Amino acid sequence: MTTARVRDQYHHGDLEVALITTARKFVKKNGLESLSLRQIANEIGVSPSAAYHYFPDRNSLLSALGFSLFEELADYQERELAKVPGASARAARERFRNLGRTYFDWAIREPHFFNLMFSDFCLIESSMDQAREENRAYQTLVHCLDDLVETGSMDKKVRASAELLSWSVVHGTTSLIVSGHLASEDFERALDSLELALGIRK
Amino acid sequence: MTTARVRDQYHHGDLEVALITTARKFVKKNGLESLSLRQIANEIGVSPSAAYHYFPDRNSLLSALGFSLFEELADYQERELAKVPGASARAARERFRNLGRTYFDWAIREPHFFNLMFSDFCLIESSMDQAREENRAYQTLVHCLDDLVETGSMDKKVRASAELLSWSVVHGTTSLIVSGHLASEDFERALDSLELALGIRK
DNA sequence: CCCTTATCTGAACAATGTACAGATGATAGA
DNA sequence: TCTATCATCTGTACATTGTTCAGATAAGGG
Numbered sequence: 356m357t358t359a360r361v362r363d364q365y366h367h368g369d370l371e372v373a374l375i376t377t378a379r380k381f382v383k384k385n386g387l388e389s390l391s392l393r394q395i396a397n398e399i400g401v402s403p404s405a406a407y408h409y410f411p412d413r414n415s416l417l418s419a420l421g422f423s424l425f426e427e428l429a430d431y432q433e434r435e436l437a438k439v440p441g442a443s444a445r446a447a448r449e450r451f452r453n454l455g456r457t458y459f460d461w462a463i464r465e466p467h468f469f470n471l472m473f474s475d476f477c478l479i480e481s482s483m484d485q486a487r488e489e490n491r492a493y494q495t496l497v498h499c500l501d502d503l504v505e506t507g508s509m510d511k512k513v514r515a516s517a518e519l520l521s522w523s524v525v526h527g528t529t530s531l532i533v534s535g536h537l538a539s540e541d542f543e544r545a546l547d548s549l550e551l552a553l554g555i556r557k
Numbered sequence: 558m559t560t561a562r563v564r565d566q567y568h569h570g571d572l573e574v575a576l577i578t579t580a581r582k583f584v585k586k587n588g589l590e591s592l593s594l595r596q597i598a599n600e601i602g603v604s605p606s607a608a609y610h611y612f613p614d615r616n617s618l619l620s621a622l623g624f625s626l627f628e629e630l631a632d633y634q635e636r637e638l639a640k641v642p643g644a645s646a647r648a649a650r651e652r653f654r655n656l657g658r659t660y661f662d663w664a665i666r667e668p669h670f671f672n673l674m675f676s677d678f679c680l681i682e683s684s685m686d687q688a689r690e691e692n693r694a695y696q697t698l699v700h701c702l703d704d705l706v707e708t709g710s711m712d713k714k715v716r717a718s719a720e721l722l723s724w725s726v727v728h729g730t731t732s733l734i735v736s737g738h739l740a741s742e743d744f745e746r747a748l749d750s751l752e753l754a755l756g757i758r759k
Numbered sequence: 760c761c762c763t764t765a766t767c768t769g770a771a772c773a774a775t776g777t778a779c780a781g782a783t784g785a786t787a788g789a
Numbered sequence: 790t791c792t793a794t795c796a797t798c799t800g801t802a803c804a805t806t807g808t809t810c811a812g813a814t815a816a817g818g819g
Contacts, residue, residue: 760819761818761819762817762818762819763816763817763818763819764815764816764817764818765814765815765816765817766813766814766815766816767812767813767814767815768811768812768813768814769810769811769812769813770809770810770811770812771808771809771810771811772807772808772809773806773807773808774805774806774807774808775804775805775806775807776803776804776805776806777802777803777804777805778801778802778803779800779801779802780799780800780801780802781798781799781800781801782797782798782799782800783796783797783798783799784795784796784797784798785794785795785796785797786793786794786795786796787792787793787794787795788791788792788793788794789790789791789792789793
């Protein structure tokens with residue numbers, strides 16, 4: 356029967372994916388606070404306790420979703436950067452600026468996702484070095500900065516702290532804009548200041 | 558009787574304060590997620606529904622607590638800055654650096670407070686200009702930057718975007734460290750980069 | 760001293776996270 | 790093809806939560 360067919364899918368390991376996908380939908384709409392395991396189970400058409408075979412509790416589901424969002428962000432950034440190819444200095448500069456913009460756009464479009472990603476649910480427990488190696492978005496930043504140096508757009512002297520400064524400025528303005536403490540227009544101004552600070556030649 | 562004495566206090570307008578104070582205690586210990594109105598009421602020795610005469614719902618109590626924490630932060634920063642008096646360039650530079658450090662220390666000591674302050678519960682709804690005028694911590698930053706210019710430690714050219722850059726760098730690193738994406742040591746490095754970017758003379 | 764008004768209580772309700780005993784269906788071996 | 794095993798899911802239950810509302814209680818002014 357058709358009703359049994361639906362259930363069969365989850366016997367093949369789709370429930371874990373379905374849980375995250377549905378959780379994503381709810382968080383996207385209403386944020387994390389109001390996320391209900393029962394609503395998710397209901398939406399999927401499964402009993403409230405079925406989720407407990409894949410996640411020990413509600414928090415774990417939110418963690419899993421959060422970490423998958425980091426992958427999504429990395430995908431999005433890589434897609435956008437691919438639109439600006441070329442080894443020229445100009446292209447490298449544009450890629451760097453776009454990288455910041457994608458971070459900001461991602462957060463503005465889905466503030467609830469942004470909040471989840473940097474909430475307690477996604478606290479990093481592994482070593483800092485390992486975490487950054489596994490963070491593809493961070494690696495993209497590293498490559499962008501390398502490109503700037505190689506194309507002669509950025510001085511080697513500032514390179515050492517360039518990741519730190521870039522991420523801090525971009526994340527800081529984004530976070531403050533999402534929480535309503537700064538205006539959207541401030542983001543481009545902050546990018547200007549950042550490029551100036553990094554000594555990026557125009 | 559003594560038990561009645563306790564209740565009498567709340568007839569004189571102390572319950573609103575007690576609610577926020579007790580909520581503060583719980584958030585400090587366990588964060589916002591697990592904050593329970595019933596536990597708070599129980600701790601105070603009042604019925605679960607008593608809170609509803611002062612706050613329309615749980616969210617409003619969290620908002621009130623969050624905004625009061627901004628005042629606390631401002632108080633803390635002002636107290637710390639008062640420890641470095643004097644109109645010298647050297648004093649102005651030290652005050653500026655200390656201002657960043659107090660922001661960071663506050664967040665590290667009480668990460669749950671920091672999270673609440675920049676969560677959905679404390680979203681700014683008023684106009685940006687008005688919000689920043691009422692934000693005493695922001696005003697302290699403005700004054701510190703003015704001092705830097707007046708004492709000749711900072712160039713007027715970078716003054717225009719100095720608040721934006723300072724707050725973004727300090728808030729960005731702090732937020733990323735609290736969420737485990739950067740290491741504590743990165744904060745001082747970020748401050749160094751910021752001072753360099755602002756052209757603060759050593 | 761009473762009466763109005765602010766303040767708080769008690770009981771109730773629906774929703775939630777979570778635990779656990781059992782049912783159900785897939786799959787591998789005979 | 791039948792059967793036994795095992796992962797997967799259901800049903801029920803329980804404590805806790807936010808929230809509502811009718812009524813009790815105390816305070817303060819006339």
